[in-house]
Amino acid sequence: MNVIESASNEKIKNAVRLCSSSKARKEKNEFFLEGLRLCRDAALSGVSIRTFFYTRSALEKHGADVAFISERAESSFLISTAAEQKIADTQTPHGFFCVCAFLEEKGEELLLSGGKFIALENVQDPGNLGAVSRTAEALGITALIAENGCDIYNVKAQRAAMGSLLRLPVIRTDNLSLLLQRCKENGFKVYSTTPDRRAESITSVDMSGNVVAVIGNEGHGVSEKTASVCKKITIPMNGRAESLNASAAAALTMWEIVRSGV
Amino acid sequence: MNVIESASNEKIKNAVRLCSSSKARKEKNEFFLEGLRLCRDAALSGVSIRTFFYTRSALEKHGADVAFISERAESSFLISTAAEQKIADTQTPHGFFCVCAFLEEKGEELLLSGGKFIALENVQDPGNLGAVSRTAEALGITALIAENGCDIYNVKAQRAAMGSLLRLPVIRTDNLSLLLQRCKENGFKVYSTTPDRRAESITSVDMSGNVVAVIGNEGHGVSEKTASVCKKITIPMNGRAESLNASAAAALTMWEIVRSGV
Numbered sequence: 001m002n003v004i005e006s007a008s009n010e011k012i013k014n015a016v017r018l019c020s021s022s023k024a025r026k027e028k029n030e031f032f033l034e035g036l037r038l039c040r041d042a043a044l045s046g047v048s049i050r051t052f053f054y055t056r057s058a059l060e061k062h063g064a065d066v067a068f069i070s071e072r073a074e075s076s077f078l079i080s081t082a083a084e085q086k087i088a089d090t091q092t093p094h095g096f097f098c099v100c101a102f103l104e105e106k107g108e109e110l111l112l113s114g115g116k117f118i119a120l121e122n123v124q125d126p127g128n129l130g131a132v133s134r135t136a137e138a139l140g141i142t143a144l145i146a147e148n149g150c151d152i153y154n155v156k157a158q159r160a161a162m163g164s165l166l167r168l169p170v171i172r173t174d175n176l177s178l179l180l181q182r183c184k185e186n187g188f189k190v191y192s193t194t195p196d197r198r199a200e201s202i203t204s205v206d207m208s209g210n211v212v213a214v215i216g217n218e219g220h221g222v223s224e225k226t227a228s229v230c231k232k233i234t235i236p237m238n239g240r241a242e243s244l245n246a247s248a249a250a251a252l253t254m255w256e257i258v259r260s261g262v
Numbered sequence: 263m264n265v266i267e268s269a270s271n272e273k274i275k276n277a278v279r280l281c282s283s284s285k286a287r288k289e290k291n292e293f294f295l296e297g298l299r300l301c302r303d304a305a306l307s308g309v310s311i312r313t314f315f316y317t318r319s320a321l322e323k324h325g326a327d328v329a330f331i332s333e334r335a336e337s338s339f340l341i342s343t344a345a346e347q348k349i350a351d352t353q354t355p356h357g358f359f360c361v362c363a364f365l366e367e368k369g370e371e372l373l374l375s376g377g378k379f380i381a382l383e384n385v386q387d388p389g390n391l392g393a394v395s396r397t398a399e400a401l402g403i404t405a406l407i408a409e410n411g412c413d414i415y416n417v418k419a420q421r422a423a424m425g426s427l428l429r430l431p432v433i434r435t436d437n438l439s440l441l442l443q444r445c446k447e448n449g450f451k452v453y454s455t456t457p458d459r460r461a462e463s464i465t466s467v468d469m470s471g472n473v474v475a476v477i478g479n480e481g482h483g484v485s486e487k488t489a490s491v492c493k494k495i496t497i498p499m500n501g502r503a504e505s506l507n508a509s510a511a512a513a514l515t516m517w518e519i520v521r522s523g524v
Contacts, residue, residue, distance in 0.1 A: 127389070135510045140500025162507075203521070238402025238520065245424075248397045248513040251506075255514050258500065259465070 004053070004079045007086035011051060011077065015087050015099050019155050029102045031153035034089050036062060039069050039096040041163030048101035049073040055084050058095030065096075073098070089155050102153070106143060106169045108179070112186055114210045115142030116257045121176055121226055122149035122217040123246055130160020131247035132215065133168055139258045143169035145212065147176040176214070180229045183212050190214075192222040192230035193253055195243040199232035202253055207260035215250045266315070266341045269348035273313060273339065277349050277361050281417050291364045293415035296351050298324060301331050301358040303425030310363035311335040317346050320357030327358075335360070351417050364415070368405060368431045370441070374448055376472045377404030378519045383438055383488055384411035384479040385508055392422020393509035394477065395430055401520045405431035407474065409438040438476070442491045445474050452476075454484040454492035455515055457505035461494035464515055469522035477512045 004012060017024040018032040025031050030050060033039055036058070042049055052073035054066050059078065070076040079087070079097075087097050111117065118141050123129050129150055136144055146152050152165055152172075173179045180190045189206060192214040214230060216222030222230070235244060235252050244252070266274060279286040280294040287293050292312060295301055298320070304311055314335035316328050321340065332338040341349070341359075349359050373379065380403050385391050391412055398406055406427075408414050414427055414434075435441045442452045451468060454476040476492060478484030484492070497506060497514050506514070 131507060131510065135506055138497075138499045138506045138510075235400075237400045244397055244400045244513075245393060248393065248400075248509065251510040251513045252517050255517065 002075065002077045004077045004083050007080070007082040009083065012079070012083050012087055015051070015053065015097060018099060019087070019089050022151050022154065025153050030099055031102065031158070032155055033098045033100060033158055034093065034096065034155065035159070036065055036094055036096045038158060038163060038166075039098045040065055041166050042098055042100055043069045043072040045163070045166045047103065047166050049098050050075070050101055051099040052076040053079045053083070053087060053097040055079055055081065055095030069096070069098070103166070103170065106171045108171070108182065110143055110169055111145070111171055111179070111183065116210075117142055117145055117212040118250060118254055119145035119147065119176060119180070119212055119214040120150045121147045121214055121222055123215065124149075125218055125246070126151070126154040126156035127160045128218065128246045129154070129157040130162070130165065132250040133161045133164045135247070135251045136254055137164035137168045139254050141168070141254055141258065143171055145171045145173060145176070145179065148172065148174045149217075177226045177229050180212060180214070180226065183210070184229065186210075188212055190230045191233045192216070192227045193249055194221055194227070194232050194234050196232065196234060197237070199234035201236045202233050202256045203236065205231070205233050207257045211257050213253050213257060215246055215253070218246050264337065264339045266339045266345050269342070269344040271345065274341070274345050274349055277313070277315065277359060280361060281349070281351050284413050284416065287415050292361050293364065293420070294417055295360045295362060295420055296355065296358065296417065297421070298327055298356055298358045300420060300425060300428075301360045302327055303428050304360055304362055305331045305334040307425070307428045309365060309428050311360050312337070312363055313361040314338040315341045315345070315349060315359040317341060317343065317357030331358070331360070365428070365432065368433045370433070370444065372405055372431055373407070373433055373441070373445065378472075379404055379407055379474040380512060380516055381407035381409065381438060381442070381474055381476040382412045383409045383476055383484055385477065386411075387480055387508070388413070388416040388419035389422045390480065390508045391416070391419040392424070392427065394512040395423045395426045397509070397513045398516055399426035399430045401516050403430070403516055403520065405433055407433045407435060407438070407441065410434065410436045439488045439491050442474060442476070442488065445472075446491065448472075450474055452492045453495045454478070454489045455511055456483055456489070456494050456496050458494065458496060459499070461496035463498045464495050464518045465498065467493070467495050469519045473519050475515050475519060477508055477515070480508050
């Protein structure tokens, strides 16, 4: 059994950096997960777990889970309470922490093999990012397209996603408008969502066949560059609220996409 | 101009208590709001503002808003930076704070006059509470029914609601099953949502006419007592996620209710 006592151990420091810094994650191609459920989901989903940290208390209460995750991790460490306090992002940690390799990138092949896709452009709030991916998985969306402004490895996004960001295929792109252009050339219907009531209602556009719908930034919506490739669609609103929040808009859009079937 | 310099002023202390304690709110029938937008929404919506606090910086940058809210408030105070630091719930406050009287209670009359209602039972996460009310307002839901386990005056719920909890009629009840029973007796369709896939799909039940749908607690769903009065409905899920989160489930349910029209 490997043991880490010191809170200033290099592996602990690395985990803390991965937890707090998007830059550190990109440099190392690694991300951080916390919690029994997320660490187990990572192991179940075949995510490459570089390092698994657990506490004595976790071992005593959830021995079978510790064993299960340890078997699938490249290395595992029993850590002290001091190290746990250093590494934990939540106020009441339960003694399970992983450092994982970035997920396998799904390329254009997956996209061009067809299906129902939701694309996120510059969605900033990690809670929204997680919520959208959870809904996407539940509704059976084929894959998430994440423009690089969306940090899917943010620890809060992973937490809100309840494991769905570890299971749902994610296609990353730094050029969303080009990707959407390619989709159009391949017969996809490509939509961007907007609160502008002059756009066509999601209830009247054709959602059959291969579809991509883009959800934009919480404050600024879908960029002009991206929207110029898309047909604009909107969710009809009867009330006085200025707009739906990004995750509610995404939920209703995905619902309409999936509902219309193949 | 009334000025409060001291962070230990009684009015400041009262605001801090209202911000942090549900018990304090219930004792005083008052709640706390922070931010230019929410304080202005309160004034615009005719909420009874007992005390309005603003900083010198708020006065300099947003003089017209300070004047607008002051006119509608029973009393207004220019507060010091020290007092602002004491009172603020956010990390970068913008100098607008209100103590408001609890909103006018909407009674059964509103309910029995008919419409499309969403009922929340023991929804614990203030973010969900706020998000559901924002979506409800945007989609044109008649009113929110909030069982007493839902703290609509929580400062985080009010923030997530973006003002919708100040505008949307709210019917409070400490006996939801009895209220739903009365609805049924008056010809309402009364549904409770569940992730149980054996329940009938929201796409196939009759949502026309007067409808109430109940969203339950995030972990435990709708209570048995409440569900026993309702027909159970579910959102068909194709994916692997165990369930949708409460605000996504509520969004899709409200969408189907509203969509089917009168």
